[in-house]
Amino acid sequence: MDYCGVEFTAVESAGGSWKWQLSILDTDKMRTSGQATSRAAAIMKAHEAIGEGLRTNASPDHEAQLSKLVRDVLHILHGARSLPPAEAIQALRPFVNTMHRRASENDRLADASAAAVGALVQRLEDKGVATDDLWEEAIEASLSFANEASYPG
Incomplete structure (x- = not known):
């Protein structure tokens, strides 16, 4: 694996x-x-x-770490729909935990990505299934975050 x-x-x-x-x-x-x-x-x-x-x-460069973290979660999100809910939760939970532990940096796209992936994980935990809308929201928010992390202003 x-x-x-x-x-x-x-x-x-x-x-x-x-x-x-x-x-x-x-x-x-x-x-x-x-x-x-x-x-x-x-x-x-x-x-x-x-x-x-x-x-x-990991390298000490915080921006590079965030960029890799969100690229990894995007990779997971694109494949996680085909996983059983318990495996999808296990794959996505580290991202949610890492994002919640990080210091608040007033980064709306990072916060939106963490919230969307967190909502998806919560729904999978509670119901064992998530709507296509929740999957798409998590992917789109994380893609926006990835784009920002790759090309910081």
Whole structure:
């Protein structure tokens, strides 16, 4: 599987537990394996480890980080409709969490993207399905944010 450009696997081991493992270039700053009680938990833990590692290994340039973050979420959004709701939530949740943790910078497009993706995730969590309008709003708001992040004024 792939998450944010990092390959990982989740396999069931003897006894019914699950193990996950990452395939990465810089193992000094990233946890590369772990165990979980279910496949979904293993995937979630791998996604969390990837997110932590990418943040640790990220360049100090804040604008470049935001640009990559929104490009990644756009990639996820375009493919997430075909995923089961739980997997779509797992794929989109790191973006929502990162955007909510960042300092408010009076960036309306970033805030709109975070709000739209957050609403989509919330609807998927609550109802298990989201309307095409919610998907399109998340994509359009994130695309606007991506365009601004790529070409800052």
